[in-house]
Amino acid sequence: MSDIATEDFRAMLARMEAQGHVTRMKKPVKPQHFSALCTKAPGVLLAEKVEGYDFSMAGGIFWTRARTAASLGWPEGELGRRFASAVAKPIPPVEVEDAACQEHVFTGDDVDLSNIPIPFMHEKDGGPYLSSGIVFANEPNVGVNVGCYRLMFRTRREMGIDLFTASDLRRIYTKFYEQGKPLQIAVAFGVHAFEHMGAAYKAPAGVNEIEIAGGLRGAPTRLVRAKTVDLMVPADAEMILEGELLPNGWTADEGPFGEFAGMQGDLKHNPIFRLTAITHRRNPILFALQMPWENDWLNGPATEAACMRILSLAGIPVVAVRATEGGCCGWSMVVSIRKRAGEGKNAIAAILSLPVVKQVIITDDDINIYDSNEVEWAVTFRCQADKDIVILSGMKAKHVDPSVRPWDMKPGELPLTSKFGIDATIPEGIPAFRYERIVPAYSDSLRLEDYL
Ligand SMILES: Cc1cc2nc3c(=O)[nH]c(=O)nc-3n(C[C@H](O)[C@H](O)[C@H](O)COP(=O)(O)O)c2cc1C
Known part of the structure; x- marks a missing residue:
């Protein structure tokens, strides 16, 4: 098993830094300034200090093909091929007791989203957004579902969630909504590229995307029991939000938000996520995923893999x-x-x-x-x-x-x-020699260095 197979988010960042992919920012930054600086940075931006918060911030991990490949430890040309073979070999997660993501636990009146440096990301957004969450939910008689969903700050304990488009989470939520019941969810932030890409993958209903993440890792993802909801969450994540999607249906303003196609989206009406717990690591790093490329590169390898599969069929x-x-x-x-x-x-x-x-x-x-x-x-x-x-x-x-x-x-x-x-x-009908390329004479035998 490679070292990368057992990495968490921090170890992934440290390895990417050793490979020259990370720009460190020493001066304190305001959360609402992070996106502009991140998209101007030559590499993954790591803000060591955030004004008024006990968090540091990172972003831009999946901003380019090169960085996405580096995060996974795969060669750039192999993204689709490696993704296809990993999906074919899912690995179930393991349950553990030691959970860095629960080094600090806040429940009841101590649950307060205003302690998190939630960034205001794009000029015309409807509010500050957490963009990098992977959402866990349990569908009775079917199993665990994991997907990437953005969350908009509403109040100290409430967020908007975008369940506008058809998805497994929307389907599960609809079942609970029709019975007038809340749906428990847990949202993990600061997970490794393997878990992110597994969550972004449109797996068929009933397939637990954390097993796909295991396939991508080549090792099981470590899960721990959440504190206030009946769900398992990534033990090595930077932060977990626990709570429930209220049965209010598609009634609360959510958006606009900078969408994955690179354009500002519309205001939507969506359900509300009410928190019951915030847990995080000591000195947590908030991953502020930047739109659109970080969203897009989380899908790129899966689409390349789908092309390969369909051509092979x-x-x-x-x-x-x-x-x-x-x-x-x-x-x-x-x-x-x-x-x-x-x-x-x-x-x-x-x-x-x-x-x-x-x-x-x-x-x-x-x-x-x-x-x-x-x-x-x-x-x-x-x-x-x-x-x-x-x-x-x-x-x-x-x-x-x-x-x-x-x-x-x-x-x-x-x-x-x-x-x-x-x-x-x-x-x-056109012979290949019609496309013979020009080759400079003596090209094979001459070396420029010998003449400089
Ligand atoms: C960074 C990121 C953010 C996303 N945000 C949303 C979102 O807010 N709403 C949504 O419907 N899909 C969103 N998606 C797409 C879903 O995560 C994706 O379709 C996933 O397969 C859904 O999983 P599920 O159908 O198993 O619930 C996002 C994808 C990425 C990579």
Whole structure:
């Protein structure tokens, strides 16, 4: 088992710092200034002191592909492949007694969110937000569910939660709401990249995402019993909020918030989370996850893995898959394949069937898909627009995409979108030598260093 398999959030940060990924900020910072500084920092930002609070703050861990890969200890080109193999080998968690996340326990009148440096993150947000929580809930007769959900500060003991979109947590909450009963939840902050990515993964109902996190880790996640709710929580987390989602339904203002597609979202109406306990480590670090890239990179590896899986089901030899940053790490993909006749178009059809993907470029395996100039070169010289661009209409869409004009829809109506794929593989019938690249004469034998 590697050392990374047993790391907690702090050990992950320390390793990333040793690898040069962390910028330390010594001067005290106000929580509402953290996002601006974090998004300007050259690396993960670690604010050692926060004005008026006993917390330090960290952010930007998943801001780029490189940092995301570093957090997991995986090579950048392997994100999708490693994710796919981990999902196939889930590892159940273990229950432990020693829990750093409960070094300090606040219950009853001592529960006070104003002791936490909850940052106001984007100019037009509806309030300060905790953006990095992974939410645990138990669905009777089904099992534990874990997902990432943002929380908006409302009062010392109440937060808004965004349960607007279809999800397992929304489904579980709806069952309790219909019976007029509160749903117990626990929210963990400052967990390792493995637990974050497991929670972000859209696992089928009944699959405990903490077992997926175990698969990603290659070791069980350590869980401890929560103090005031009947749930198990990550023992090594920086902080846990415990409490219940009230059966008030979709009635409380929540938002606006800077959304994962990089645009300011709308005001929503959502349920209320009432806290029964706050527990945290000594000298806790609040992970202030920054939108949109940290949200997007938590999904990127899963989407790359889904592309690989669907291409392999379609019998297409896939070489590499890249979720591009411009496409928010999932809406726009670039894929290289070892093509046989027709498979450029087959690959487009397969990948566009994934709900999140809106556009895809397919290249041959001689193209380095991580170099956007090479991809554009392939599109320019290997594609005939009237034959090689495939457009599919009337497909499932997401409200967050303004180009589907969600505001024109009737309540309950689901948006539709058109999607496209570009087949930038060498067209059938054109011999490969037509694409022979220029090589400078004597390139193999000459070394620049010998002449400098
Ligand atoms: C950082 C982050 C924040 C997220 N916030 C929300 C949210 O507030 N509401 C939501 O519906 N989905 C949100 N998502 C997406 C869900 O976490 C994701 O769909 C997950 O699979 C849901 O899990 P569940 O269906 O098992 O409950 C977020 C994802 C990430 C990575």
